[in-house]
Amino acid sequence: MKPVSFFNATLLSLSFVFLSACGGGSDTPPLGTVTGVVTLDDKPLSDAEVTFQPEKGRPSLGKTDSEGNYTLVYTASDNGALIGPHRVLITTAVEAFSDESGGGNDREARPEILPPKYNAQTTLTAQVKPGANTIDFPLKSKE
Template sequence: MTLRRTLAAALVAALPVGCGSPAGSPSAEVTGSVTLDGKPLAGAEVQFVPKGNAALGLHAAKTDAGGRFRVTRDAPNNPVKPGTYAVLVSKVSGGNDPSQPGGGMEAQKNEVPAVYQDRNHTPLTAEVRDGATELPPFAITQSGPAK
């Protein structure tokens, strides 16, 4: 009976190791949506690039049919950390079959204006808090941000 209790105690003590964030290392989950000219942007890549603190790490997600995305821990050692991020959005279409005429990379087109893909010029930013952060929709347009 004593051996059983000792093993049970050791098992319980070992459970927190490797699960979740290390103590004192907050992590976050970020949700939001992207629209292009007022319509949900499905199949777009949304990247969160740290602004001024590279230790925050890069995170990315793909939008669903409704333009919604969810960014969480990419890997056990890469949690989404609270901080300020530049948000990049891109959606590449076309050029999927290089064996067909006009089907190579030269036929690919990014449906999102280049400014939303440039970490130094994107007008999109996000302030991520510890825990759950629901961002307001990122409403982008083909004409780019208003000046």
């Protein structure tokens, strides 16, 4: 009987070590929450994709609502962006998508309405600090 109970105790101990190594700590680096408003010529810009790209690491993404509000998401379970400087890209372009499953999720292409200085040749930057950050982007169609 002793070898079986010793085996069970060892197995149980190893299980706790394994679980604590896998899920006991978070691998998520420090993040700051980021929200803001994107406007184009002083009007809310809806359905724009906002990307914060840090010098190193995973980018954070957001999408503007009908009022131009966005919230950045780092992972499916974590809102925010890495602390530090970021290049910011804002785009309204959408590629066409054909749903071959017949689910009716087809999407038409939408051209870019923003100047390249906000996306392909971005000049936008932002500094994310610990805690809550409000970072607005008042964009102009011509400058």
